[in-house]
Amino acid sequence: MLVLPLDIAEAIIRELLARKDKATVKSLSLVRSSFTPVCQRYLLSNIIISCSKAEGSRRYQRSSDATLKLLRSSPHLISSIRSLSVLDSGSSWTQLDPALLDILESLTDLSCFIWKAASNSSRPTYWRELPQPLQDSIRATIRRPSVTSLFLHFADLTDLLNTTINISPSLTYLGLRGTGFSKIALELTRPSIIPSFGEMSSRLFVTACKLEWIEDEKMCFGWITAILPNLSLERLQKLAVFRSSLHSKLPELPWGALLYHESVRSNLEELWFDMISTNGPPVDTMSLDRLPSLKRLGLSMGLSRVFDANWDLVLGLSKFFENANATGITHLILCFSFSSTSLVLDPLKVPWGSLDAAVAAIPTLRWVGVQFVDCRREPTGIIPPKTKIMLPMLTERVILHWSTSRVEFPQI
Numbered sequence: 001m002l003v004l005p006l007d008i009a010e011a012i013i014r015e016l017l018a019r020k021d022k023a024t025v026k027s028l029s030l031v032r033s034s035f036t037p038v039c040q041r042y043l044l045s046n047i048i049i050s051c052s053k054a055e056g057s058r059r060y061q062r063s064s065d066a067t068l069k070l071l072r073s074s075p076h077l078i079s080s081i082r083s084l085s086v087l088d089s090g091s092s093w094t095q096l097d098p099a100l101l102d103i104l105e106s107l108t109d110l111s112c113f114i115w116k117a118a119s120n121s122s123r124p125t126y127w128r129e130l131p132q133p134l135q136d137s138i139r140a141t142i143r144r145p146s147v148t149s150l151f152l153h154f155a156d157l158t159d160l161l162n163t164t165i166n167i168s169p170s171l172t173y174l175g176l177r178g179t180g181f182s183k184i185a186l187e188l189t190r191p192s193i194i195p196s197f198g199e200m201s202s203r204l205f206v207t208a209c210k211l212e213w214i215e216d217e218k219m220c221f222g223w224i225t226a227i228l229p230n231l232s233l234e235r236l237q238k239l240a241v242f243r244s245s246l247h248s249k250l251p252e253l254p255w256g257a258l259l260y261h262e263s264v265r266s267n268l269e270e271l272w273f274d275m276i277s278t279n280g281p282p283v284d285t286m287s288l289d290r291l292p293s294l295k296r297l298g299l300s301m302g303l304s305r306v307f308d309a310n311w312d313l314v315l316g317l318s319k320f321f322e323n324a325n326a327t328g329i330t331h332l333i334l335c336f337s338f339s340s341t342s343l344v345l346d347p348l349k350v351p352w353g354s355l356d357a358a359v360a361a362i363p364t365l366r367w368v369g370v371q372f373v374d375c376r377r378e379p380t381g382i383i384p385p386k387t388k389i390m391l392p393m394l395t396e397r398v399i400l401h402w403s404t405s406r407v408e409f410p411q412i
Helices: 006-018 022-031 035-043 063-073 075-080 098-106 132-142 198-202 217-227 312-323 353-360 392-397
Strands: 046-049 051-053 060-062 083-088 112-117 149-153 173-177 183-189 204-212 238-242 270-275 296-303 331-338 367-374 380-382 399-403
Touching (some): 046 063, 063 075, 083 098, 296 312, 353 392
Parallel strands (some): 083 112, 204 238, 238 270, 331 367, 367 399
Antiparallel strands (some): 173 183, 183 204
């Protein structure tokens, strides 16, 4: 009988799981006894625990009970589990679940722990609503050295961040989500230049930070004070701020203080942010000359209402670059999206001349990416005809890249 080499069997299983074909992998585990442990290792690498209403009853059915039963009957499977996701359905986790506590205690080799709402319509639990033993168990889980990825979503992060959090020294990704859609995502790196001695051995450096729908200052800065001294902003190179209006001055915005933090501004190399205003960014909102290391700037602009034929947004952008002192920018991305059903889209009628001249005047600029997306029906990328006529000065001076999909900065 032909025996399939283990590496080929694993390649087949990985391909099936990449296609989300778990049913076939489950069938393969029954074909031959030698296949069973291989299939189980891949099938059980990611465990999801949920809580749903029992049919015709007010009682909740927790998949944690079935999971714990499986682990107790087959303890050899515990080492295969690398990721645990707990789906939160509001009040379903306010009662102590002994099975979940036992599972968290057993999975000592987890590399990823996720607590998130079961769906967009689910109300996530408040941290203070969790029973104290469960809070303690979660804190113990997220500080284990094996954990490299962590995502926590609670209705209010304030209760969690009011006390110092000890996190895994191996963490490379940290995601926090709180009230509404507020979300913070961090990419981390372990110490590599600063000698590791004493407390320094456990310090993690934030290299990239992404902020979305930040609604209040506590949400934005609570995680810094709560997780210090584990985290440091000294090596923050990339900052992205999405879905944040620029109607007020920068110091008044929740993330403004982070942008100009003394340990951030001298090292920040890449900045992305959305502009909701159709008039472009206020000239006094950003002082790019206060970011001496900034090389890559991305601006994403959503046009959601009718505006006049002068295209105030483009004129506002022109004024911004005329006054922004963007003398160190080498790469620039401009993304335009249209969502107003009454908006007549004709890019060739836009007064691009002033923007073309203002951007082309940046002495260090080498590359510019431009994207148009029409979101009025299905999001569709558009490349306007005669692009050289729209931005002639930029066409002559730099590499001008037009795209119908999301524009990314080229790899350096």
